[in-house]
Amino acid sequence: MDTLVNVAHGFGVALLPINLLYCFIGVFIGTLVGVLPGIGPISAMSLLLPITLSGTPESGIIMMAGIYYGSMYGGSTTSILVNIPGEAASVVTCIDGHQMAKQGRAGPALGISALGSFIAGTFSLVALMLIAPSLANVAIAFGPAEYFSLMVLGLVVLTFLTQGSMAKALLMACIGIVLGLIGLDSITAQPRLTFGRMELIDGIGLVPVVMGLFGIAEVLINTEQFIKRDVINAKITQLLPNKADWKASAGPISRGTILGFFLGILPGGGAVVASFASYALEKRLSKTPERFGNGAIEGVAGPESANNAAAGGAFIPLMTLGIPPNVVMALLLGAFVIHGLQPGPLLITQNPGLFWGIVASMYIGNVMLLVLNLPLIGMWVQLLKLPYNILFPLIILFTIIGVYCSSNNVFDVYVMIAFGVIGYFMRKLGYEPAPLVLAFVLGPMLENNLRKSLILSQGDLLTFVQRPISAACLVLAVVLLVGPLLPSLRKKRELVALDEGV
Amino acid sequence: MSDQTNVKLRLNNSELWGGLIGLALGIFVIRSGLKLKLGTINDPGSGYVLFYTGMLMCVFAITIIVAAVTEGGPTFASRWEDTRWTKPLLIIACLTAFSFALDQIGFLLSAIPLMLLLLRVIDPVRWTLAIPIAVLTPLGVWWVLKRLLLIQLPSGIFEIG
Numbered sequence: 001m002d003t004l005v006n007v008a009h010g011f012g013v014a015l016l017p018i019n020l021l022y023c024f025i026g027v028f029i030g031t032l033v034g035v036l037p038g039i040g041p042i043s044a045m046s047l048l049l050p051i052t053l054s055g056t057p058e059s060g061i062i063m064m065a066g067i068y069y070g071s072m073y074g075g076s077t078t079s080i081l082v083n084i085p086g087e088a089a090s091v092v093t094c095i096d097g098h099q100m101a102k103q104g105r106a107g108p109a110l111g112i113s114a115l116g117s118f119i120a121g122t123f124s125l126v127a128l129m130l131i132a133p134s135l136a137n138v139a140i141a142f143g144p145a146e147y148f149s150l151m152v153l154g155l156v157v158l159t160f161l162t163q164g165s166m167a168k169a170l171l172m173a174c175i176g177i178v179l180g181l182i183g184l185d186s187i188t189a190q191p192r193l194t195f196g197r198m199e200l201i202d203g204i205g206l207v208p209v210v211m212g213l214f215g216i217a218e219v220l221i222n223t224e225q226f227i228k229r230d231v232i233n234a235k236i237t238q239l240l241p242n243k244a245d246w247k248a249s250a251g252p253i254s255r256g257t258i259l260g261f262f263l264g265i266l267p268g269g270g271a272v273v274a275s276f277a278s279y280a281l282e283k284r285l286s287k288t289p290e291r292f293g294n295g296a297i298e299g300v301a302g303p304e305s306a307n308n309a310a311a312g313g314a315f316i317p318l319m320t321l322g323i324p325p326n327v328v329m330a331l332l333l334g335a336f337v338i339h340g341l342q343p344g345p346l347l348i349t350q351n352p353g354l355f356w357g358i359v360a361s362m363y364i365g366n367v368m369l370l371v372l373n374l375p376l377i378g379m380w381v382q383l384l385k386l387p388y389n390i391l392f393p394l395i396i397l398f399t400i401i402g403v404y405c406s407s408n409n410v411f412d413v414y415v416m417i418a419f420g421v422i423g424y425f426m427r428k429l430g431y432e433p434a435p436l437v438l439a440f441v442l443g444p445m446l447e448n449n450l451r452k453s454l455i456l457s458q459g460d461l462l463t464f465v466q467r468p469i470s471a472a473c474l475v476l477a478v479v480l481l482v483g484p485l486l487p488s489l490r491k492k493r494e495l496v497a498l499d500e501g502v
Numbered sequence: 503m504s505d506q507t508n509v510k511l512r513l514n515n516s517e518l519w520g521g522l523i524g525l526a527l528g529i530f531v532i533r534s535g536l537k538l539k540l541g542t543i544n545d546p547g548s549g550y551v552l553f554y555t556g557m558l559m560c561v562f563a564i565t566i567i568v569a570a571v572t573e574g575g576p577t578f579a580s581r582w583e584d585t586r587w588t589k590p591l592l593i594i595a596c597l598t599a600f601s602f603a604l605d606q607i608g609f610l611l612s613a614i615p616l617m618l619l620l621l622r623v624i625d626p627v628r629w630t631l632a633i634p635i636a637v638l639t640p641l642g643v644w645w646v647l648k649r650l651l652l653i654q655l656p657s658g659i660f661e662i663g
Contacts, residue, residue, distance in 0.1 A: 165569070171524050171562040177555050178531050185538075185548040192548055193534055216597070220590035223624055224582075389625035393617050394639065396597070400613075401643055405653055410605045417597045424590060428581050429520045447551040459544030 003129060010356025014364055019062055019357065022055065026063035027365045030070020031372050034090070035078050035380045036391065041071035043215040043395070045331045046207045047402035049338070057339035058354055062361040064335050068328050069121060069311045069362065072271060073369045076113040076304050077380050080106060089271035089307040092279045096292060096299030103295050111239040112249050112297055113304040114373040120257040120305035121366040124312025127261055128319075129359055132348065135320040139345035142321070144452035145463050149473035150323055151446045155439055156477040157266060158326070161273055162432045166484050169435045172426075176436035179204055180443025187451060199411040206334050207406040209440060210327070212419025213426075213433040215399040219392045220424040239374050245297050252282050252302030260306030264313025270326040271307035271314070278306035312362070318343050319355060323442070327434055330441035517566060517575025524563030531556030589624050596620060608658025613640035 013019060033044040044067050052060025075090030080097035093113065100109040142150075159169035182193045183203030194200040241249065259281065260274035282302040283292045292299050317325045322344030324330040336343050341351065348355045373380075403416045423433055457463035465471045534549065535556055541547025569575075596619050603612035617636035621627045627635070647653040 165566065167562045167565040167569070168520070171559060171566065174555050174559040174562065175527065178552065178559075181552060181555075188548050190538060190548040192538055192552065220593055223589040223593060224585040224587055387625075387627075389627055390621070390631070390635065392624070393620035393635070396593075396620060397613060397617060397639060397643070400600075401647070401655075404655065405647065408653070410601075410656060413604060414601050417601050420597070421594055424594075429516055431520065450551060451546045454543060454546055457544075459542065461543075 003133075006352060006356045007129065007360060009352060010358075010360030011363075013058055013353050013357030014062070014360035018055070019059055019361060020364065022059040022063040023066050023361045023365050024368055026066020027070035027073075027368050027372065029063075030067040030072075031074035031077075031369065031380065032383070033067065034071035034074020034076075035383055036386070040214065040218075041068050041328055042210060042331065043218070043399065044071070045328065046210045046215070047398055049207055049331065049334060049402075049406060051405075052335050053338060057336070057341055058357045060339065061332065061335050061354070061358055062365075064332055065315075065358060065362060066365045068332070069308065069365065070369055070372075072304075072308045072311050073114060073117050073373050074380070075307075076117070076300070077110060077373070077377070078384060080109045080113065080300070081381060082384055089275050089310075090304075091272070092275045092303045093300055095279070096294070096296050099293070099295035100297065100300065105295065107238040108241045108245050108297065109300050110377055111374065112241045112245060112301045114239075114370060115241070116249065116253045116256070116301045116305040117308040117373075118366055118370050119253055120260060120309040121312060121369075122363070123257045124261045124264070124309040125359060125362050125366070128312055128315055132316055132320050132355075135316060136345045136348050139321050142345070142469070143467070144449040144456065145467050145470045146473075147321075147323070148446060148449040148453055149464060149470040149477075150321065151442045151449070153473040153477045154317075154323060154325060155435065155442065156480050158438055159435050160480045160484075162435055164430045164432065166481075168431050172431055172433070173435040173439040176439025177443035177446065179209070179436070180440040181447060186444065186448060199409065203444075204415060204440075205403075205407055205412055206331070206441065208403045208412040208416035209419050210331065210437055211399045211403050212416040212421075213423035213437060215395065216416065216420025217423030217427060217433070219395055220420065221427055222388065223392060239377065241297070248297050249301035251285075252278070252298040253305045255281060255285075256302040256305035257309045260309030261313040263306070264310030264325070265316050266325065270328070271310040274306040274310035275303035278302040315358075319347060320345060322347075323445075324438070327437045330438055333441065512577075514577040514579065515570055515575045516578045516581055517570035519578075521563050521566035521570055524566060525560055528556050528559030528563050531559060592623055593620065596623075604656055604658075606658055607660060608662050609655035610640055610644055610662055611658060611660065 014023070029044055029048070030041065033041060045064055048063065048067065052064060072089055076093045076097065079090040079093035080101050083094050083098040097109045097113070100106065155173050159166055159173055162169040178193070180203070182200055184191055184201060191201060256274075256278040259278055260271070263274040263277060264270060279292075279299060279302060282298045283289050286292065286296070286298065288296075314325050314329050317323050318329045318333060322333070322342060324333045333343060341347070341354070399416065400413055403412050404410065406412065426433060453463055454461075463470075464474060531552055533556075535551075535553030536549060538549030538552065539547040540550050540553055596616055600612050600616045606612075614636055617639060618632060621632040621636055622629075626632075644655055647655060
């Protein structure tokens with residue numbers, strides 16, 4: 001009963017005209033960046049982070065959340081029609097989605113993708129509503145040792161799932177922690193690694209780091225490649241899947257939704273992992289696995305449902321524990337902090353309007369996305385024809401402006417350009433930026449909780465293993481760290497390891 | 503990967519250099535941690551986490567170096583094989599020039615040439631399209647920020663903008 005009252009309260013907040021407008025702007029921009037290859041939700045959210053300052057916390061966070069789950073919808077359009085993923089979670093949709101489009105079935109592919117996304121998005125919201133308050137009650141009992149171990153686990157999971165060498169991913173995570181510690185020590189107020197520069201006293205900003213590593217570096221990578229776009233030009237008709245399509249897709253949508261939701265909750269996991277896992281699962285369960293790769297609708301329905309369910313699930317660790325499970329959620333944490341709010345176990349009780357307002361806005365956003373992605377599909381197809389040589393100078397200009405506006409400081413523009421160049425060379429040498437960014441956000445929290453636990457336990461390191469939740473997280477982290485040394489586990493890691501790009 | 507592009511103990515092994523840079527960074531972080539004071543285990547100081555993170559960085563960097571020496575790694579040239587590597591280089595040059603100019607001559611006078619360069623030099627867009635985009639986009643953004651959002655962009659020594 002309480003939940004229903006809270007949901008009604010949430011809809012009261014979400015249906016305010018200003019919040020509806022911000023929700024629409026969020027899902028519209030989300031679809032836009034999902035459709036456009038070369039710019040993803042991370043870049044778009046960092047670009048718009050400063051804008052959230054002008055409104056209420058509810059409006060800003062509703063818009064940011066809308067960009068995230070909106071991009072999951074939009075990403076599939078580019079994958080199906082152009083065979084270039086609009087964002088990382090739609091990589092796997094290219095395989096069967098584009099084949100369907102080539103066979104003249106672009107409509108049902110786009111339709112099942114949007115409808116599957118809607119079903120999964122709605123399910124994940126219901127689960128979020130039911131699970132988050134209970135988990136928040138449990139999380140109140142968490143001490144610094146549990147938080148520290150949970151953050152260690154999150155970082156280890158992300159490095160485990162990152163493509164390529166695990167040593168490289170771990171090195172990136174360590175560099176991220178160090179970068180996060182630049183500035184005044186929160187306990188002793190001693191400046192660290194500031195090199196005497198006043199601009200570094202408050203540390204390096206999240207926005208210039210993310211915009212550089214993801215926005216500018218992505219442009220540099222894209223311009224050196226010969227991008228060939230194979231846009232499906234035929235008129236898209238019959239968007240609604242037929243009876244046979246629904247029959248084939250019902251199982252993949254249900255399985256993808258549940259799998260995606262739970263993978264989304266895991267620290268270090270997220271939409272990209274979920275979509276790949278769902279594709280692998282459907283192929284394994286199929287009686288005709290040879291159809292996969294040749295236009296099987298199950299290969300579109302499962303992953304698209306999974307990535308949307310994961311997008312909803314990822315809100316749980318952020319809202320209940322205050323720990324972002326992935327880079328996108330780290331940016332959302334930034335939006336909370338800008339407004340002086342601290343997500344965590346007390347958020348739901350202290351700011352019920354905010355929590356339930358965001359949840360309710362996601363319902364509304366999902367309906368808006370269905371309208372944006374089905375009847376208005378033609379508009380997005382036209383947008384795909386925008387050449388990259390016109391698009392990338394605009395992306396560069398908007399990233400510069402976004403970074404400048406976040407702090408009104410030219411120094412941040414220098415930082416962004418520097419990180420853009422570093423990010424480019426990192427990618428060329430096979431170092432993924434995602435562990436660095438997550439560690440950059442978690443670094444100060446990780447240090448704070450480690451030092452607090454050591455002070456509270458009077459230097460007794462056993463405190464981390466004597467507390468069951470902390471011990472479980474550390475054991476799992478050790479298993480994941482040691483696992484790749486075993487040939488069988490290494491093989492499995494290579495199968496699931498992903499490129500957590502934009 | 504062929505023998506030409508996958509080398510072991512050679513100076514053009516990119517993995518080796520990646521590991522060496524990581525090791526150098528790790529040593530620097532350890533030194534910074536020591537300078538900041540480690541404190542004790544029951545009262546860790548400002549350099550405590552930095553020191554141990556630096557140690558971990560060295561361990562991971564050495565792992566990368568060992569792998570590069572024993573298993574080999576791609577050469578620098580192979581990393582840029584079949585790519586238009588001059589394009590990102592040009593963009594980096596444009597951005598560096600822009601970052602120096604931004605504070606000196608202001609947003610409008612630096613952003614318009616930057617846009618024009620990016621539109622014309624990388625994958626040339628025809629002049630009739632490049633000029634309006636290069637001029638109107640920074641002007642439009644400047645107007646929205648200054649007039650609607652009341653955000654002042656750098657105006658430089660000429661105080662334009």
